[in-house]
Amino acid sequence: xxxxxxxxxxxxxxxxxxxxxxxxxxxxxxxxxxxxxxxxxxxxxxxxxxxxxxxxxxxxxxxxxxxxxxxxxxxx
Amino acid sequence: xxxxxxxxxxxxxxxxxxxxxxxxxxxxxxxxxxxxxxxxxxxxxxxxxxxxxxxxxxxxxxxxxxxxxxxxxxxxxxxxxxxxxxxxxxxxxxxxxxxxxxxxxxxxxxxxxxxxxxxxxxxxxxxxxxxxxxxxxxxxxxxxxxxxxxxxxxxxxxxxxxxxxxxxxxxxxxxxxxxxxxxxxxxxxxxxxxxxxxxxxxxxxxxxxxxxxxxxxxxxxxxxxxxxxxxxxxxxxxxxxxxxxxxxxxxxxxxxxxxxxxxxxxxxxxxxxxxxxxxxxxxxxxxxxxxxxxxxxxxxxxxxxxxxxxxxxxxxxxxxxxxxxxxxxxxxxxxxxxxxxxxxxxxxxxxxxxxxxxxxxxxxxxxxxxxxxxxxxxxxxxxxxxxxxxxxxxxxxxx
Numbered sequence: 001x002x003x004x005x006x007x008x009x010x011x012x013x014x015x016x017x018x019x020x021x022x023x024x025x026x027x028x029x030x031x032x033x034x035x036x037x038x039x040x041x042x043x044x045x046x047x048x049x050x051x052x053x054x055x056x057x058x059x060x061x062x063x064x065x066x067x068x069x070x071x072x073x074x075x076x
Numbered sequence: 077x078x079x080x081x082x083x084x085x086x087x088x089x090x091x092x093x094x095x096x097x098x099x100x101x102x103x104x105x106x107x108x109x110x111x112x113x114x115x116x117x118x119x120x121x122x123x124x125x126x127x128x129x130x131x132x133x134x135x136x137x138x139x140x141x142x143x144x145x146x147x148x149x150x151x152x153x154x155x156x157x158x159x160x161x162x163x164x165x166x167x168x169x170x171x172x173x174x175x176x177x178x179x180x181x182x183x184x185x186x187x188x189x190x191x192x193x194x195x196x197x198x199x200x201x202x203x204x205x206x207x208x209x210x211x212x213x214x215x216x217x218x219x220x221x222x223x224x225x226x227x228x229x230x231x232x233x234x235x236x237x238x239x240x241x242x243x244x245x246x247x248x249x250x251x252x253x254x255x256x257x258x259x260x261x262x263x264x265x266x267x268x269x270x271x272x273x274x275x276x277x278x279x280x281x282x283x284x285x286x287x288x289x290x291x292x293x294x295x296x297x298x299x300x301x302x303x304x305x306x307x308x309x310x311x312x313x314x315x316x317x318x319x320x321x322x323x324x325x326x327x328x329x330x331x332x333x334x335x336x337x338x339x340x341x342x343x344x345x346x347x348x349x350x351x352x353x354x355x356x357x358x359x360x361x362x363x364x365x366x367x368x369x370x371x372x373x374x375x376x377x378x379x380x381x382x383x384x385x386x387x388x389x390x391x392x393x394x395x396x397x398x399x400x401x402x403x404x405x406x407x408x409x410x411x412x413x414x415x416x417x418x419x420x421x422x423x424x425x426x427x428x429x430x431x432x433x434x435x436x437x438x439x440x441x442x443x444x445x446x447x448x449x450x451x452x453x454x455x456x457x458x459x460x461x462x463x464x465x466x467x468x469x470x471x472x473x474x475x
Contacts, residue, residue, distance in 0.1 A: 008229045008417070009229075009370075009371040009372070009373065009374075009415060009416055009417050010227070010228065010229050010370045010371055010417035011229065012371070012372060013372070014372050029372075029373060029377070029411050029415075030376075030377075030380070030408070030411065031372050031373065031376035031377065031380075032372070033371075033372035033373055033376075033415070035411075035415070
């Protein structure tokens, strides 16, 4: 089951742990907030991705199933 | 739809009729109304119906017009929806400053036969805080539930778990008016838009699909000066270049196919006597201040963009005052786009980028030569520094 990273921007408070642990998938914007790649996380990154999720102090980073993430697209 | 004339429709009949009529939400998101009704109906608990009249878009006046002057049509829709969904509560949320609108709704409710029936829903008219983000559906539901009027992360969506934890149908005032007309068999595809800017007074105009920008301007009393650019969809909308804009048909499906939208029904014209850059800077500052303050890219990004735009109207290239380059502003717009818990930053990005595209020469001129002579003349609708205009509106466009 392929998973992708999702960040709850309301919860995020720019600790930056995710970018530190998973630079392959997370970069920081000009204000220190994560820009997370929505691409599926490949098997070789699954472990470190889970570490990044666990390390987030405010639980803003999640691994979600790829389809679920799609279905949960925002509406205004 | 003959059946609809004889008795009140059931859920399937109403959903089918809405689908055939092609009714979509009028709050800006253009979500298919039939789909929303079905989604709420599929939940297990008894739902709540919310009529969203918060109208936080400063360029919009149609909701207060409809609530004040087409009150029963809006209520027809709300009661029809409540009945087919078996909702036990209807909440009509209105900007707390619109006391006359609130009174008009309360007066109309007093005469409604639905409230006499056994098992009638409880109907409340509630004043809600003014503010651009108040009307976002999770934000509104949060306020009505006793919390701050700020959006929350989705899912769950309010149709699943909203007010009091119950499935909640939140729709714009005009959407309910359209539902009312569909239920009564009088739906004709027309809608209301607010026309402002280089017209005698902001006006609510009823238009049919296909009415052009030029025709809508005529219906609003005609332009008072040359128009340099047109804004569709409000402060989260898109600027369109003149003179091409004049011939655009105001048909939402058609506009969307071209990456445009009327949003909550907004047509604004920028008069040539006003500086476009200063107007965009002023509106962006206001939108930045309207952020719910929850998401970093929105809080810091919109402020950066607003500062950058303001610098174009205040820097002096001769004395070396630092200013933000157009490329930097573009970069920040891309950086905030789709990075909030709600669509607020996306709207600002769209508004600013389209302005920089449509008024490219003006922006380049400001970046190169500094402020122009018209930079300080751009207080306008939404500025809030002016005395508020009267809320009465003209209606025209259809005979």
